[in-house]
Amino acid sequence: MGYDTKYDVIVCGGGTSGVAAAIASARNGAKTLLIERTGVLGGQMSLSGPPGFAYARLFNSQGKRDVGGIVEETYQRLLKSGHALPEWRSPIREKAAYTFSYIDPDWWVALVFEMMEEEGVELLLDTLVVGVEKDGDTVTGVAVENANGRNTIHGQVVVDCTGEGYVSMQAGAETACVDRDTIQPHTLAFTVDGVDWDKLLTYIRTNPDQFSFKQLIFPYENANTREEVEEYYRKCYDIKELGEIMGFYELRDMALKNGDWHPYSGAGFFLTPKEGGHIQAHFQHSSQVDHAVPTDAWDLTRCNIECRKQNMIAWRFFKNYVPGFEHAYITRTCTELRLREGPRIVGEYVLTRDDVADCRQFPDTIGKSSFKAGGYHVAAMDTLAVCHTGKNDMAFPKDGGSYDIPYRCLLPKKIENLLAAGKCVSTDRPAYLRYLHQTMVTGQAAGTAAALSVKKGVTPRALQADIKELQENLVGQGAILFETR
Template identity: 80%
Template sequence: MSYNTVYDVIVCGGGTSGVSAAISAARNGAKTLLVERLGALGGQMSTSGPPGFAYARLFNPQGKRDVGGIVEETFQRLLKSGHALPHLRYPFREKAGYTFSYVDPDWWTMLIFEMLEDEKAELLLDTLVVGVTKEKDTVTGIVVENANGRNEIKGKIVIDCTGEGYVSAHADCEMACVSREDIQPHTLSFTVDGVDWDELLQYIRNHPDQFSYKQLIYPCNDSNMEDIYKVYSTCHDITEMGEIMGFYELRDMALKNGDWHPYSGAGFFLTPKEGGHIQAHFQHSSQVDHCLPTDAWDLTKCMVECRKQNMIAWRFFKNYVPGFKNAYITKVSTELRLREGPRIVGDYVLTRDDVEECRQFSDTIGKSSFKAGSYHVASMDTLAVCAKYRDDLAYPKDGGSYDIPYRVLVPKKVENLLVAGKCVSTDRPAYLRYLHQTMVTGQAAGTAAALCVRKSVTPRVLEKDVNELQKLLADQGAILYEPTES
């Protein structure tokens, strides 16, 4: 396709929000182009993130589903083809802070390519967006660089799904970001196979006090610790765990021997492969402070240091943890998982209080029940090896869900630009960085963009009447109002 083609919708970034936006825009009749700087799609699901954790929190602690749409559609398609496991809804998770729905990340990525092709969305891979074209405050297209050189591509609506708001910054949007000194640490994940799960589970059953339990029951407190210990002391199915964090005595022993790094706790998520095979996916084992995702020198430093820390973490598991004697690394991610970055300032800023109060909005485009709260990793000088939460931590009251308003997708002052994914408009504690949240906002942004083109209005004008947008989203399976019973 020629660079002279004018697209209805240009989606910048092919991560979880970007692919959801592109599928939705094309599905709703827009001539859509998805531009991605890598040769791969999927972001958190393929190149950087924790796929074992990918579809967590599709149900709130009341046991009600509050996430649907493309998230559930892809899950069901993979489940039907044998590349996912059923929603993890064991009785002891009825009030869980997390639920897990395992999908095979490699098959998920292949499915996404198939869905984009089915919807006739066009792809431009290995292409970096280096600028935007504007007429006054209105975005008219993007500037890209790739093997063909530097070119402009025109679009009626542009969606920034870059994660770190790079396109929004090029468009001179107002942005919010923490300082280098205070930013959350980023990670480089790796995946492991060959674990003897029976041996590991035997250790877990014999040492239930050596693990973290917040992923099992919400709220986690002294009154239900006996029930939680029972879960660990009787578990014979590794998929019931979802994630395994702790190994406190083993970690402390390694610390004394100089065999553990001073940046985080020990643990991993689980990720499925074909035939019910389970692998260990390490995400929180290597962390580096003080790296801005908007600085290439910082990113380079972080990538180098994370690889060193990964090897320290891996040697710990090989030498100290039962079940890992014959295990081996199968994959090291090619990109950092960037835990925090710039956010746009939109027509509404979702706040910590909105999350805590389970606030509802007339312009809702989806829901979430994930907690609010920024955090940093404490120094090992205090032996606080796990994430140390700030005072801004907040859980949605009564285990409920809060709305995500359409206005967080619309940047102030700049026209014909929408934002989805991590860089939508929130305060720091309410940061919507988790995979299911990015897909919810991506689906909404893509649908809204197509609707704007159809009605010949700007995204800001669409704010005045979102009824048609909400109907389209609901028809596509998105959950906007009352969460459904499990």
């Protein structure tokens, strides 16, 4: 059987950004290949997590939707087929820009495979990109290794959706990353079923002071007070209203005193829907104490080992201390670390903390977001490593609004015919775009730009001269660029 070795667009990495990039590229007429090193698409929606929870940030704190396109399309398709729950947008959640659109992660993966077939995207799974072919500073293809050995595949435009910028680094692009001692801890998630939610909710209603409210209290004029949030917990009879549950402070301290807990992180979990409205608990608990950089396989190995140990500590705590978990059981452990921080390209523009804080708009916008800058510190406050306590880089979009993501953040300096999407786009550390909706927004834009570049016979960098054509194309795909809705 013969295989193609020439494509218009090659997307490297089949996670959330890669899925969006490949769909967008093919929809715009490009012969598209998506290469993924594992046998499944979806990344954080399938392999690392928190699957099903990440559709929580599609609105800003003014209650306006600022994310659309392929993100919204996949949600609506799953909602129609009964594999997603309606958006939960209570007043107390809207103020925090934390509404929930639960989806079943396994059905999401099935859907994206279906969409690949619908759009004519060719897949090459179980394949690792091990090098980049170049002519001077121009990328011409990639070298891959798989069961067929080592081969070269040529492409007019390559899109790096590896998350950690591996392809960009192989191409010689400049990247930035903090060191081993500073990098945010990674996690290895696991999912639990059999929880007695009524029993747990009884504990929550009678002990509202035992839970973290940072997710619901934002520094806006109309923000919820702690008293309002505690009252919200006292009256909660439906577990789906919570989305996530963090805290259990007295129980955790008791376990720590008894030697049944470790001092490295807090206790909590997200909620994940299954078919028929069934809810499971999804833990993103464990954190690597001896930090790991994603560019070192030895580091990642140590992190995997340590995270599995800490998972078992966390699980024994919930089984033995937390009401409602007496008969619960683990249904799966994710197969990959959730790499919370890694290299970012240095692009034509570096999105900054101040851009986020000022809700800055850009003439070359390719999408919006309203999530805070410095999210790695927020995550560390309760549920990850207690060694990360700094808050100096924290910033919230002013007035609860949204900020633009400029096209230039997808363009590595000096390297031609290469685009980046997902976590590795060009930002400073506080403005790091690592959440699902952000990765899919940049993925859809990169895939569309790659296809347009091929169609017009120009480099992605030269496409900036026709940025309005790219923007009109994205708006036509349902993306939100200029006005929130």
